[in-house]
Amino acid sequence: MDKFVINGGKPLRGEVTLGGAKNVALKLFVACILSDEPFVIRNVPAIRDGEIMLDVLKSLGIMVKNDRFSHAVEIQNGHANQFQVPLDAGARLRTSSMVIGPLLARYGRAMIPNPGGCRIGARPIDRHIDALKQMGASIQYHSQDGYFYAEAPGGLRGTTYTFPKNSHTGTETVILAAVLAKGTTVIKNAAEEVEVDELIGLLTRMGANIRRSAPRQITILGVPGLRGADYTIMPDRNEEVTFAAAAALTGGEITVIGSQREHLTAFLKVFSAAGGGYEAIDKAKTRFFRRRELTAVDILTRPHPGFMTDWQAPWGVLMTQAAGVSTIHESVFENRFSYADELKKMGAKIEYFNPEVTNPAAYYNFNWEDHKPGDYHAIRITGPTKLHNAVLTMTDLRAGATLVLAALAADGQSVIHGVEQIDRGYEHIEDRLHALGANIERVKEEV
Ligand code: EPU
Secondary structure, rough: EEEEEEEOOOOEEEEOOOEEEEHHHHHHHHHHOOOOOOEEEOOOOHHHHHHHHHHHHHHOOOOOEEOOOEEEEEEOOOOOOEEEOOOHHHHHHHHHHHHHHHHHHOOOEEEOOOOOOOOEEEEEEHHHHHHHHOOOOOEEOOOOOOOOEOOOOOOOEEEEEEOOOOOOOHHHHHHHHHOOOEEEEEEOOOOOHHHHHHHHHHHHHHOOEEEEEEEOOOEEEEOOOOOOOEEEEEEEEEHHHHHHHHHHHHOEEEEEEEOOOOOHHHEEEEEHHHHEEEEEEEEEEEEEEEEOOOOOEEEEEEOOOOEEEHHHHHHHHHHHOOOEEEEEEEEOOOEEEEEHHHHHHHHOEEEEOOOOOOOOHHHOOHHHHOOOOOOOEEEEEOOOOOOOOOOOOOOHHHHHHHHHHHHHHHHHHEEOOOOEEEEEEEEHHHHHHHEEEEEEEEEEEOO
């Protein structure tokens, strides 16, 4: 258990290189189960969630060589002899349940625990399970041990599956199951996140037949077998947003290497409207700064190409420094404002509220039944307020990054507990912030 001690109030300046995208790395590891040939996955971020996923592969009997220094991971299946994801991994990493697709496709059986992961709401996988059942899998949930027992002794078969609501990892789960299924699978209302296209990119290199056949539609023709591949993961656009927010928040300027402006359109639009600035230095290099005093802008989170839910927490801290009243309406997850109470401890003026929505069951991306009385789906921030130091606790990954930003902007010394949350998705964040001039130190907690 570690904590961060941060002395804030300094503008951050300099260059930073983005790590490989967490939400690509985890799925590429899963895809490696689909072939017995060797894989090399490059630009792998050295993050906790990646390690957990690689441990899951090892627990299935798959060979994994992880060279953290060169950010390359070698994976080779051929020895899988276990078909059960350990309970502990399931509780710690929701994405570990995604091995269900490849295991069913290749071995006709899988046991996955009811997934945990970030504490941002219930996050069930009912849509994933429905789709796999429609592909011929028989899946039972045993509440006694918290496992899904899945079987497809005759193999999986292609189907047309319409997602009742967008699901990023749901879409990926169906793709991972369909590439080796008999016949053609058509996914309707498929997720459009660029991270999904990276998975399609690796699978295509492996010999899979996948195309985006219409808006929000993916067609997969099953093939009898797949090859190994060498693939380099794209940079993490969620990190880019974090550094852009850090530059504007602290009044500094940060040049991001590995920038992908083409995948940040929704963010860059509101960032500019709020007074943030950016300069395109070249295709993969962007300088972020504050153009003028920040002003309030309202946002609504939506699946791609909307403003991503992963960006709203860093946006929230930026808005504490903006003149006026801004709102953030979270429509993807039912519970993603855990950072707001922590920011209030630093002097931020934030109120929770529930916007009027005519048909919430259709409007929200989470299952409306997961809404509990007392859950709020929006916050109202009144700014600007000078943030002061505080003792804070990270509750999830993006909230963790947000608290670090807030402490960097605040006057005085802050202490942030629960650093393992940020370690799930940002590689050595303190070293990279330090290189930008931040006064941040990682300290081992007394146990
Ligand atoms: N949902 C269900 N049932 C399902 C599937 C989803 O109720 O079967 C709900 C979820 O609980 C959520 C909403 O529907 O409220 C949307 O979920 P989606 O499936 O799209 O999200 P996800 O696949 O679980 C991925 C990323 C998230 C990112 C979202 C949105 C990974 C490993 N996770 O989650 O990333 O916020 O898509 O793009 O790719 C993060 O990196 O911190 C993170 C949470």
